[in-house]
Amino acid sequence: MELRVPNDVELSELAQIAANGVHEPGEQPFLTPWTDLPPRERALHVMQQHWSRRGAWREDEWALEMGVFRGYQPVGMVTLKARNFSVLREVKTESWLGLEFHKQGIGTEARAALLSLAFEGLGAVAAVTEVFQDKVGSQGVSRRLRYVHDGISRDVLAGRIVVSDRLRLDVADWVPSDADDVIVTGLAKSLPFFSA
16 A cells, blocks of 8 residues: 555546545535535545645645555545644544445555654654544544544534544554554655644
8 A cells, every 4th residue: 555645647536536435325424525515526626625735735734635545546545634733743634535445444554654654754742533423434443543532522514413533642552563564755855844
């Protein structure tokens, strides 16, 4: 598996994967209901969000979106985000996979790679995520990676209350992969862009 910033051709391929579906019909795993859009608009959303986040990048507030590739096949996207990173040293993760790539361990492996980058490459002290309480797959990924419960958040989605578990993983509880399992390239020159 490889995580990398996609070029425009790869981004277009990832957008098409999103257009084909990232969850079962009737589910709503995201607070922003972008997956409810028609397929063409869903693909456009993926591309516009990626370009927007790149354009809005600041050293102390950033969102690193990377494509997830299995071999040369794009399967989804992951995001590592931070605000006030030079002070808080805390990151947040987001992800989606094409529906056909669910339940294959890809989500866990991709999140572990993101955490490796955050903790070992950027010097983060904690990673947080918020997951709807009924989103079993994402809850399972977080548990496998040793996140702990850190409260709840309540939001409104489509006129109804939704409850998310806030989950936290402190660097002291992070179990790094074997050194040969994760290889990071090109980070040294990029560190100033992360306030790292």
